[in-house]
Amino acid sequence: MEYFLELFFSGLTRGSIYALIALGYTMVYGIIGLINFAHGEIYMIGAFTALICATVLTIWGLPPLAVLGLSAFAAIIWSAAYGLTVERIAYRPLRHAPRLSPLISAIGMSIFLQNYVLLAQTADFVSFPALIPDFAWLEPYRSIIGSSDLVILLTTAVVMLLLTILIKGTKIGRAMRATAQDREMALLLGIDVNLVISVTFVIGSALAAIGGVLIASHIGQINFAIGFLAGIKAFTAAVLGGIGSVPGAVLGSLLLGWTESFATGYISSDYEDVFAFALLVLILIFRPSGILGRHHNQKV
Amino acid sequence: MSEVRPLLEVRGLSMAFGGLRALHDLDLEVSCGEIVALIGPNGAGKTTFFNCLTGVYAPSAGDILLNRPDGKALRLNGLLPNQITKHGLARTFQNIRLFSEMTVLENVMIGCHCRHRAGILGAILRGPATRAEEAAIIDKSYTILQHLRIAQYANDVAKSLPYGVQRTLEIARALATEPVLLLLDEPAAGLNPTETSELDALILQIRERYRLAILLIEHDMKLVMSLSDRIYVVDYGERIAQGTPAEIRNNPAVIKAYLGEDDA
Known part of the structure; x- marks a missing residue:
């Protein structure tokens, strides 16, 4: 039972991180119908930004939690700036181009950002400080859930809650939903659609940055290529849940996290990715629009 | 005092899609508080005209001028749809787009x-x-x-x-x-006779309460004749007639546009 719980929580943690990244994919897809392949790189840039900040702040002698907070903040700002810029230079000029063009542009952006970090930083894995301190009161449960798992879960829960409020209950959220449903109509009702798209990229990138900081601190090392696999996994999760659907992305992520965790724990860690992608293949065969995805009728 | 300029002034509006001339040299005016109808056979270019007004299409030639009641005057062509909405044009759609x-x-x-x-x-x-x-x-x-x-x-x-x-x-x-000008694209399409007569009353009531002008495209002639202060008739993208409902009813060119030319 304890082993089951351990796997359950480690899957939940994994799933939470996937969810933070998957939300960026699904929101962008929902609004402009583009798979933003550079999104994983935004997450990687978030992790690197946090690392650089954390190093400086630790040298200055700040306590770990303050270092974590400030580095996460810096990572959010910096990643959001990257997300915004990528949209502005790589996607917006192609807004009316055939669907394939922005997709290729996205892949180009992904390759560019990876290599940029490779050249500007290093090709090696660099160690990331464990910014989340061990809570003493959690000691008895250490074998089931670690303190970084707990912080990741709580942070994700709070972020999801804020995001839900933003989407459901605010003016900009309403504009986002309207744009996702019918961009032209939104424009005709006076909504600045370009602004809405920019905001979507900023929010998606900020979430990815939070994911980047948390996972880097959890695992303890990063390199320039971590965005690739994380991006693919989160994308898988978004497709699983139904791309374009916000609750779908969260559900798909948790499902993927548990699949990986239980497959690793009960079968073999060699098969972790096999199970993850087998799950994707099955869903795509039996429910092509994803778990919560809606089948869209083509408008005539 | 200078003459009062109409709320909406359209001058020589043309819209071509490649070789297809959807609108050709169209003039139209709507004054404050007026209800104006735009009628014509299917494919005459009525919806294209609305799309040009609201910035969905960029017209090939001509001017769309809005003289707002607050005295601001602006040229609408070349603006984005959301900017045009901000300046006071709003529309509904032939096929509902909620x-x-x-x-x-x-x-x-x-x-x-x-x-x-x-x-x-x-x-x-x-x-x-x-x-x-x-x-x-x-x-x-x-x-x-x-x-x-x-x-x-x-x-x-x-x-x-x-x-x-x-x-x-x-x-x-x-x-x-x-809006200062409300564009209604076939508001009565698909409504039954009772609903249509309710719509008639509703449109008049909206004009009173919101003090706006209305330009509508409509095929229901009963509604058009009872609501409109003035009517414009277009066919093949050109204006073939304009006038009060009584004038339009007795205009042979209008009947010809709807029924087709007698070749014999």
């Missing part, structure tokens, strides 16, 4: 979007100003629903509504943008 997954109230609230200024930061921080504005938007939207007598549907999802109510909701949403 945000079908949202509630009735939310649909109208989206219409209020361009008249309110809460920024993104405000949305995240939710200070008192943002909350007050949100409350004001809800109030305003609800009032519009009450005026159009569909407030009882406020919390229903748009796609679940009866067809006639969906049509009314489209008008409500357009009103929420606070």
Whole structure:
């Protein structure tokens, strides 16, 4: 039972991180119908930004939690700036181009950002400080859930809650939903659609940055290529849940996290990715629009 | 004092799609408080004309001038649809285009979007100003629903509504943008005779209450004849007649456009 719980929580943690990244994919897809392949790189840039900040702040002698907070903040700002810029230079000029063009542009952006970090930083894995301190009161449960798992879960829960409020209950959220449903109509009702798209990229990138900081601190090392696999996994999760659907992305992520965790724990860690992608293949065969995805009728 | 300029002045408007001339050298005027109808056979270019007015299409030639009641005068062609909406044009669609997954109230609230200024930061921080504005938007939207007598549907999802109510909701949403000129694209399409006569009364009531001008495209001639102050007739993208309902009714060119030319 304890082993089951351990796997359950480690899957939940994994799933939470996937969810933070998957939300960026699904929101962008929902609004402009583009798979933003550079999104994983935004997450990687978030992790690197946090690392650089954390190093400086630790040298200055700040306590770990303050270092974590400030580095996460810096990572959010910096990643959001990257997300915004990528949209502005790589996607917006192609807004009316055939669907394939922005997709290729996205892949180009992904390759560019990876290599940029490779050249500007290093090709090696660099160690990331464990910014989340061990809570003493959690000691008895250490074998089931670690303190970084707990912080990741709580942070994700709070972020999801804020995001839900933003989407459901605010003016900009309403504009986002309207744009996702019918961009032209939104424009005709006076909504600045370009602004809405920019905001979507900023929010998606900020979430990815939070994911980047948390996972880097959890695992303890990063390199320039971590965005690739994380991006693919989160994308898988978004497709699983139904791309374009916000609750779908969260559900798909948790499902993927548990699949990986239980497959690793009960079968073999060699098969972790096999199970993850087998799950994707099955869903795509039996429910092509994803778990919560809606089948869209083509408008005539 | 100089002469009062009409609210909307369209001069020599042309729109070509490749070799197809959808609109050719079209002139049209709408004054404040007027109800003007645009009629013509299918494919005459009426909806294209609306698309040019609202910035969905960029016209190939001509001018669209808006002389707002507050004295501001502007040229609309070349502006983006959201800017044009801000300047006071709102429209409904021939085939209903509501945000079908949202509630009735939310649909109208989206219409209020361009008249309110809460920024993104405000949305995240939710200070008192943002909350007050949100409350004001809800109030305003609800009032519009009450005026159009569909407030009882406020919390229903748009796609679940009866067809006639969906049509009314489209008008409500357009009103929420606070237009000076309301463009209605076949508002009576698909309505039964009772609903159509209710629509007739509703449109007159909207004009009184919101003090706006209305330009409508409509195929229901009974509605057009009873509502309109003036009528423009287009065929093959060209204006073939204009005048009061009585003048149009007796214009042989109009009858010919609808029935086709007698070749014999």
